[in-house]
Amino acid sequence: MKNHLLTTLFFLATIGFTSYAQEALFRAQNIISPEIHEDNSVTFRLHAPNATAVQVTGDFLPSVKMETPMGLMDGPGKAELKKGENGVWEFKTPVLDSGLYNYSFTIDGFSSIDPGNPFLIRDVASVTNIFIVGGGHADLFMTNDIPHGTVARRWYDSPGLGMDRRITIYTPPGYEISTEKYPVLYLLHGAGGDEEAWLALGRTAQIMDNLIAQGKAKPMIVVMPNGNVIQDGAPGEGSKNFYKPQFMIPKTMDGTYEGTFEDIIKFVESNYRVKADKASRAIAGLSMGGFHTLHISRYYPNTFDYMGLFSAAIMPREDATGKVYSNFDETLKAQMDNGYKLYWIAIGNRDFLYKANQEYLEKLKGMGMPHDYVESEGGHTWKNWRVYLSQFAPLLF
Incomplete structure (x- = not known):
């Protein structure tokens, strides 16, 4: 009787599995698109x-x-x-x-x-x-038959924000078996993004793997934090679990992120083999991340030798009243006087932030602050930002 029951249950389970498999098969369409x-x-x-x-x-x-x-x-x-x-x-x-x-x-x-x-x-x-x-250029965005780096999702303690937070970190090919110390690029996302944005939308791992394999970029660690300080992780990945992402959430551009950015640097330099000096640190970001890059590098004026502002959201904000945004001209001059190797600005000629970036370029020219400028076609899009990363990374270190 017991064997008969087990046989029956196995038969029903097999029917159920077969039905599910057939359903999946029948749902599939023999259509090639694209x-x-x-x-x-x-x-x-x-x-x-x-x-x-x-x-x-x-x-x-x-x-x-x-x-x-x-x-x-x-x-x-x-x-x-x-x-x-x-x-x-x-x-x-x-x-x-x-x-x-x-x-x-x-x-x-x-x-x-x-x-x-x-x-x-x-x-x-x-x-x-x-x-x-x-x-063509998009071959950089493909996964090719070359040595690959490692992508890790880590959690770090942020005393400044009072929580553990999720962060994405790319280490170059061979990092695990090497004793070498590496330079670091801190790569910041735009409004509505999170610690997954540069990896998924920006194809950062593929770009870095390909540039390093081609000898166009030096092996480096790329740190992709979450710039939304009220989140511990991306929607679906943090403690709030599944909820609809929003374009702008509170406190994204009020100085809190910039003021607590040292928590991220300390975590990286305590947990990875890195060269912990100004010459081995770069920071770059798109849109809101370009805004953060501008202010983080100015607020910590002797921390980074390389800055990249991609379609930076250079605009006045009513909530930009904290210590981070005070004494703008003085701290920008201090950053210039401390010296650096690259201050790189790129934007599309149809970007809605084009005028604001031109005004900032005039400010830099007026104060004699060295910078490089790249103007591309197009607007405020990932199509441009992927290209900017592939142009900026080979200039580092």
Whole structure:
């Protein structure tokens, strides 16, 4: 009787597993999307027999002006898919430049990911598909057959914030078996990001692996903190667990992060083999992270020899009243007088922060503060920031 019961339970479990596997199989569609052609054009496909209109939107299309929480900004354009046989909609792009692109579908007004593409990224609370067109600069964003570094998610104690916090750290290939000490790049995200942003959206590990393998960048540790001081970790990864990420949360640009940044440096220099001197420290960030970079490097004026401001959010803020933001001109001059090796500023010519960055450049020129300036095409986008990282990292150390 007992053996008969066990046999029956096994039979039912097998049926259940088989049914689930068949369900997953039947849900799958034999559709290739996106299909990257030899000439670097791309075809998108979607099986939606009952839809009346399907569009694709992504950063491979000409940009359009859009209203955002930060004002009027460039956003991705849209293109119409055409319905073909068996209810499959298609759109083929012109030849695309080498790059990493994101996209999504709109089906009868409803936004959707591409069910034929399992590769996704989250930017704040938006989830989109991605694809890479190689054969050029975007080869840096690919995982190639080369030595790879290690990415660790660590927790560090922040006495200044009164909590343990999550941090992402990249160590270069061979770090674990080496006795060498390494320089450090502190890489800061923008508003709405977290300690996952530069890794997922910025492709930091792939960029560093490839640059190091090509001999274009020195092996270095890259530290990617969470700049949202009321969080202990990214949404879904910290003690608040799963909740919807927000673009701006309290205390992100009020001086608290900058004023407690030494907690991060102390953790890194106590737990990793690093060269703990000014010549071996770099700091860079995008947008809000560029704002943080400007003020952290000025507030600790003899700490970093390399600074990178990527599309920096240089703007007056009503909550910027703390000690960190006081005596701006004096502390900036102290940073200049202490000397450094690189103060690097980059921005797109259609970025909504372009004017503010030009005004800051004029200020630096007026006070005789050495700096390098790079102006690219485009706006306030990861498409630019990935490129800036790949240009900035080879200049370090």
